Amino acid sequence: MSFELPKLPYALNALEPVISQKTLEFHYGKHHQAYVNNLNNLIKGTEFENADLDTIVKKSEGGIFNNGAQVWNHTFYFMSFKPNGGGEPKGALAEAINSTFGSFDKFKEEFSAAAATVFGSGWAWLVKNDAGALSIVKESNAGNPLRDGLTPILTCDVWEHAYYLDKQNLRPKYIEEFFSILDWDVVSARY
Amino acid sequence: MAFELPQLEYAYDALEPHIDARTMEIHHTKHHATYTANLNGAVEGTELEGQSIETILANISKHSVAVRNNGGGFYNHNLFWTVMSPNGGGKPSGELASAIDKAFGSFDALKETFNKAAATRFGSGWAWLVKQADGTLAVTSSANQDNPLMDIADVKGTPILGLDVWEHAYYLHYQNKRPDYIGAFWNVVNWDEVTRRFKV
Numbered sequence: 001m002s003f004e005l006p007k008l009p010y011a012l013n014a015l016e017p018v019i020s021q022k023t024l025e026f027h028y029g030k031h032h033q034a035y036v037n038n039l040n041n042l043i044k045g046t047e048f049e050n051a052d053l054d055t056i057v058k059k060s061e062g063g064i065f066n067n068g069a070q071v072w073n074h075t076f077y078f079m080s081f082k083p084n085g086g087g088e089p090k091g092a093l094a095e096a097i098n099s100t101f102g103s104f105d106k107f108k109e110e111f112s113a114a115a116a117t118v119f120g121s122g123w124a125w126l127v128k129n130d131a132g133a134l135s136i137v138k139e140s141n142a143g144n145p146l147r148d149g150l151t152p153i154l155t156c157d158v159w160e161h162a163y164y165l166d167k168q169n170l171r172p173k174y175i176e177e178f179f180s181i182l183d184w185d186v187v188s189a190r191y
Numbered sequence: 192m193a194f195e196l197p198q199l200e201y202a203y204d205a206l207e208p209h210i211d212a213r214t215m216e217i218h219h220t221k222h223h224a225t226y227t228a229n230l231n232g233a234v235e236g237t238e239l240e241g242q243s244i245e246t247i248l249a250n251i252s253k254h255s256v257a258v259r260n261n262g263g264g265f266y267n268h269n270l271f272w273t274v275m276s277p278n279g280g281g282k283p284s285g286e287l288a289s290a291i292d293k294a295f296g297s298f299d300a301l302k303e304t305f306n307k308a309a310a311t312r313f314g315s316g317w318a319w320l321v322k323q324a325d326g327t328l329a330v331t332s333s334a335n336q337d338n339p340l341m342d343i344a345d346v347k348g349t350p351i352l353g354l355d356v357w358e359h360a361y362y363l364h365y366q367n368k369r370p371d372y373i374g375a376f377w378n379v380v381n382w383d384e385v386t387r388r389f390k391v
Contacts, residue, residue, distance in 0.1 A: 030367040066313050119260050120335040120357070121314035141314035159314070160358035161367065169221040169359065 003053065005036050006075050014083040018177040023165045028078060031161055035070040042067060057144050069142035073123055077157050082183040089184045093153070093191040100134040108179060114138050115156045115175045126154040128191060153190045154182070193235075194244065196227045197269055205277040209375040211364045219272070222359055226264030226336070233257040244269075248340040263336030267317055270353050274388075276381035283382045287389045294328040301330070302377065305354070308332040309373045315357040318373075321348035322389055332356075351388040352380065 008028060013021040039056075042064045043049050048056050056068035088104045089097060101107035107126075114136045115124035122140040127150040129135070134153070137145055145152055156178055163174035199219060204212035233255060234240050239247055244266050251259050282298050283291060295301040301320070309318035312332040321329050321339045324347070331339060331346035339348050354376055361372035 026366045034367070119256075120316070160362060164358055164362040165366070168217050168363070169225075 002040050003036050003071060005033050006079070008078055010081065010083055015081055015181050018166075018174075018181050019081075019163075020166050023163070026165070027157075027161060028074075032071070032074040032078070035067045035074065039064065039067040039071055054146060057146050066142045069144045072146075073142065073144060073155060073157070076152060077123075077155050080154060080183060080187055081181045082186075083181070085182045085184070086180040087184060089188045091188055093184075093188040096128075096132065096134050096191065111136055111154075111156070112172070112175045115158050115178075116172050118158045121159040124156045124158060125150075125152055127152055151190075154187050193231045194227055194265055196224050197272065199272050201277050206275060206379050209378050210275075210361075214359075214361070214363045217363075218268075218355075218359060223264070223268040226261045226268065229257065230261035230265045233261055245340060248338065249342055251341040252343050259341070260336050263338055263341070266340070267336055267338055267353060267355065270350060271355050273384050274352050274381050275376075275379045276384070277379070279379040279381045280377065281382060283386060285386065287382070287386045290326075290328050290389065295330075301328075304330045305352075306370070306373050309354050309356050310370050312356050318354045318356060319346075319350045320352035320385070321346055322351050323348040349388065349391070352385045 005028075008024075012024045012028070015024065019027075043051070043056070046064065048060055048064055048068075051059075053068060053072050056064060057072050060068055088094065094104070097104055097107045101110060111124060111126060115138075118124060118138045118140065120140060122138060122143060125137045125139060125145050127135055127137055127145045129150055135150075137148075137150070139145065156175060158171060158175075163171060167174045196219075199215075202212075203215040203219070206215065234242075234247070239254065239258065244262060247254065247258065247262050248266060251262065254262075282288065288298070291298055291301050295304060305318055305320060308330050309332065312318060312334070314334065316332055316334045317336075317338065318332045319330065319339055321331055323329055328351075329346050329348065331344075333339065333341075333344060337344065338353070339346055339350050341347075354373065356369060356373075361369065365372040
């Protein structure tokens with residue numbers, strides 16, 4: 001099976017000024033595409049040649065894991081956005097966030113702190129466990145919570161390539177603005 | 192005495208076109224300055240206050256994550272600025288050239304090994320040319336702000352050349368093309384300083 005770069009449900013300039021067209025051209029058009037290409041090349045002739053992406057993320061190691069998980073993570077990240085997004089989640093996810101963190105603002109604070117303190121390249125995640133309980137986890141590099149039996153709900157890419165052209169060293173500013181392009185309908189449906 | 196952000200011995204635009212002025216300025220005044228300030232904050236009032244950075248790094252397994260990350264960030268960038276020069280490039284000579292030939296076969300073979308280490312470091316980190324305890328040279332890479340002086344390093348020794356492959360080191364100018372940045376780096380390597388570090 002060969003993996004393909006998924007189409008984005010918005011134009012490359014649709015997330016400006018939070019994420020610039022130039023950043024998306026590289027982040028989606030180059031980085032994400034390279035992970036897809038590398039994965040397709042690496043799985044040839046291995047036990048993962050016909051595996052689905054979740055299986056690759058859960059079971060593989062080394063280069064196959066790095067590229068497979070980065071394909072998964074970036075698709076999940078890019079699909080969480082829409083122009084004029086933001087606001088707050090509704091329904092069951094909103095209730096779960098309130099009961100776990102106290103309020104949406106407290107959740108934002110904790111998620112933002114996690115994203116700001118991933119040292120080096122990585123991802124911040126909102127996840128749920130089998131019982132539906134929410135938590136926030138940090139992962140380095142290509143890390144993905146599926147490997148710990150957790151279900152991802154939301155992620156923020158804090159590799160510098162996600163924000164350096166737009167915000168340079170100001171990662172906290174990127175994280176703050178990240179919330180204003182979220183598509184909470186998509187994110188809530190994952191819960 | 193608190194650790195201090197060193198001044199560069201050349202202007203921010205002096206390494207152009209290989210490393211652009213804006214990257215140099217943000218890298219030095221923001222990233223390196225933050226590591227320095229955070230290192231001082233992490234050691235203040237502890238037994239580490241007053242120790243040399245080399246001593247702190249040599250015992251890093253006993254210290255906090257904040258000391259590891261910021262101590263490494265402080266030391267690594269100190270080294271990085273000194274091993275580059277607007278008058279850099281070319282090839283090493285003398286004892287260092289002999290040691291390189293002995294370890295790698297040739298200068299070109301060293302470059303190839305070093306380039307591969309730098310290009311394949313996944314995520315953030317550094318590529319290093321290291322003088323090991325027995326005096327021989329080796330190439331290695333480390334994640335994030337770790338380095339070969341740390342007691343946790345896979346390959347230990349004295350780093351004599353280092354290349355920062357965090358994306359902040361090259362993204363404004365090279366974006367996803369890390370190999371182009373690595374190739375350009377050789378044009379600014381200050382072999383006098385690398386040789387000095389080798390002979391210490």
